Amino acid sequence: MPVTFTFGEMLSARSVIGTTLAELGDEYDNLWVITPDIGATLVEFRDKFPERFLDVGLAEQVSVGIAAGLAYDGNIPVVSGMLPFLSMRALEQVRTDVCYPNLPVKIIGTHGGLVGNGGSTHYAVEDLALMCALTNMTVTSIGDPLMVGEVIRQSMTMQGPIYIRLAVGKKDKVLYEPGQHDVQIGKGIVAREGTDVTIFTHGTTVAQAIDAADELAKDGRSVRVVDMFTLKPIDEEIIVRSAAETGGRFVVLEDHLAYGGLATRIADVVADRGIRLTSFERLGIPQVYAGFGDDEELRDKHGYGLAATVAALRHAIATQV
Amino acid sequence: MSTQTLDIGERHSVEELEELAYELRSKLLHLCGTYEGAVHIGGDLSCADILTALFEYGLRVDPTDLANPERDRFVLSKGHAAVCMYIAMAIRGFFSYEGIVDTYGQLDSAYGMHPCKVQLPGVECSTGSLGHGLPLAVGMALSARHRGDDHRVVTLLGDGETGEGSVWEAAMAARSNELGNLVAFIDRNRQLMTSFAEERVVFEPYPDKWRAFGWNVVEVDGHDMGQLVAAIDGLPATDSNLPTVVICDTVKGKGVDFMEHNLAWHAGSLGAADLERAMAALDASRAEASRPGAGTEKEND
Numbered sequence: 001m002p003v004t005f006t007f008g009e010m011l012s013a014r015s016v017i018g019t020t021l022a023e024l025g026d027e028y029d030n031l032w033v034i035t036p037d038i039g040a041t042l043v044e045f046r047d048k049f050p051e052r053f054l055d056v057g058l059a060e061q062v063s064v065g066i067a068a069g070l071a072y073d074g075n076i077p078v079v080s081g082m083l084p085f086l087s088m089r090a091l092e093q094v095r096t097d098v099c100y101p102n103l104p105v106k107i108i109g110t111h112g113g114l115v116g117n118g119g120s121t122h123y124a125v126e127d128l129a130l131m132c133a134l135t136n137m138t139v140t141s142i143g144d145p146l147m148v149g150e151v152i153r154q155s156m157t158m159q160g161p162i163y164i165r166l167a168v169g170k171k172d173k174v175l176y177e178p179g180q181h182d183v184q185i186g187k188g189i190v191a192r193e194g195t196d197v198t199i200f201t202h203g204t205t206v207a208q209a210i211d212a213a214d215e216l217a218k219d220g221r222s223v224r225v226v227d228m229f230t231l232k233p234i235d236e237e238i239i240v241r242s243a244a245e246t247g248g249r250f251v252v253l254e255d256h257l258a259y260g261g262l263a264t265r266i267a268d269v270v271a272d273r274g275i276r277l278t279s280f281e282r283l284g285i286p287q288v289y290a291g292f293g294d295d296e297e298l299r300d301k302h303g304y305g306l307a308a309t310v311a312a313l314r315h316a317i318a319t320q321v
Numbered sequence: 322m323s324t325q326t327l328d329i330g331e332r333h334s335v336e337e338l339e340e341l342a343y344e345l346r347s348k349l350l351h352l353c354g355t356y357e358g359a360v361h362i363g364g365d366l367s368c369a370d371i372l373t374a375l376f377e378y379g380l381r382v383d384p385t386d387l388a389n390p391e392r393d394r395f396v397l398s399k400g401h402a403a404v405c406m407y408i409a410m411a412i413r414g415f416f417s418y419e420g421i422v423d424t425y426g427q428l429d430s431a432y433g434m435h436p437c438k439v440q441l442p443g444v445e446c447s448t449g450s451l452g453h454g455l456p457l458a459v460g461m462a463l464s465a466r467h468r469g470d471d472h473r474v475v476t477l478l479g480d481g482e483t484g485e486g487s488v489w490e491a492a493m494a495a496r497s498n499e500l501g502n503l504v505a506f507i508d509r510n511r512q513l514m515t516s517f518a519e520e521r522v523v524f525e526p527y528p529d530k531w532r533a534f535g536w537n538v539v540e541v542d543g544h545d546m547g548q549l550v551a552a553i554d555g556l557p558a559t560d561s562n563l564p565t566v567v568i569c570d571t572v573k574g575k576g577v578d579f580m581e582h583n584l585a586w587h588a589g590s591l592g593a594a595d596l597e598r599a600m601a602a603l604d605a606s607r608a609e610a611s612r613p614g615a616g617t618e619k620e621n622d
Contacts, residue, residue, distance in 0.1 A: 066494060069457040102439070
């Protein structure tokens, strides 16, 4: 892992995917990479291991089916492409061919959330709800580009499937100094300590949550930011602890439908564990097909941009039982 | 079938295979007569000869060594014919027929409507949702190629399931990657669940579709054991570069006259009285098939 990148710099998560897979190809001679015509990220692996690289063209369903067939024969396949199509067009292959027999297939993709200005055909905004519903599937959403490499590396020894969601993956803000956090699949990361309120988030909006926390710090408010990069299995312990340590005040921010994603996962834990909260606010995509605009404009338009996040945190802090 | 490093023992004659196919059909009917739930008996009977030819002649497998890396892989893409596969495998020695018929469809049984590898390790993969098996087989064939293994990956599809687009994605992938170690048998019974195929979906010119996708196409009568054996014997070497499809012309419900070409027998249960009637019909069709000169004429439909 490169150590020259520090907080605030921009790095391409896609290049991290390519570099990491090319490295892992040496360590695992049964690692395959398959793509439905989104292979630009993967050229390092392709050039190094052409016999274990497969571009099937525009055919998401068979990309996942072939991956399952390879996994049945003892291989570790990675399918890499655009998530709106891998998560929905190939959903049944993911469920039936991969999750049902619990095969070690990794789905790594870009365009999670309202990113890329592609319009609603190209936004993966339901994907986390769909993937979290699948038995045996581990579900992650990653904002820090350097973490992408670490999560892929850790996933190599997992028995079952994993879904790794990125935003566009071309220009991502480095959130953590390498080695700053103990990254473990299934465990949340406390990106900022705080005592007044906890904001849970994942993926591309972690940076926004940190910015919002910084904004409130100017008023002397202490916001805990939890990067819940694993949505399934969910880190229950950090939810329980944060409820106790931040006055039962929760805000959940995500670049996904406000219902069905992380907020729903956390609400389930809150209900199941009988946690008493002071406030619970969801910031995410309402039930709309979002239209065009850049990421920031769309978040502002649909009520989960930086200003809305700051307002939600203030409102949560002001809430009394 | 290919270079033999895994001993498959003495191969059966065509006559012996025909006898085994009869045994498979009679066991299918017995299960259908004793199990109260639905059995996909029509599509089971249409592929009984194909599965007999594969498990008793074509496939290099060892029932006592399920994980032998040299084994041929078999993928039942038409997962609805699970019962026919279970019983064909039982006759081959993988499991006991009694274990199937005594527990089929019951709580905690390894045997149900569609095969599950987690519950029944003897099968290669979990299938049932149609259009999934050929992509799985492509992945397995790629893996074999990469390892330099010489086993085949064989899959059985129903013609109806080739209406699924994922089949043609896989057909392209197989050709693009020159998977001569991949063989698809098509149970071309020309019936869907609720209609006769060509009434609703134009499949023809069916062999030309596969040819257009670049496959080596073989056409046989799927109920003529001699033709099935010849097709297996004639498969190209596993290191060749074209995948092969063996299109087997079949009859849904084959061998039981009141089930043949009958939409009512896509799936069902017989019960004791109908079991007797079905067995009588099966025996009659067997006697007809063994009549001198039979097999030289076209199916009397």
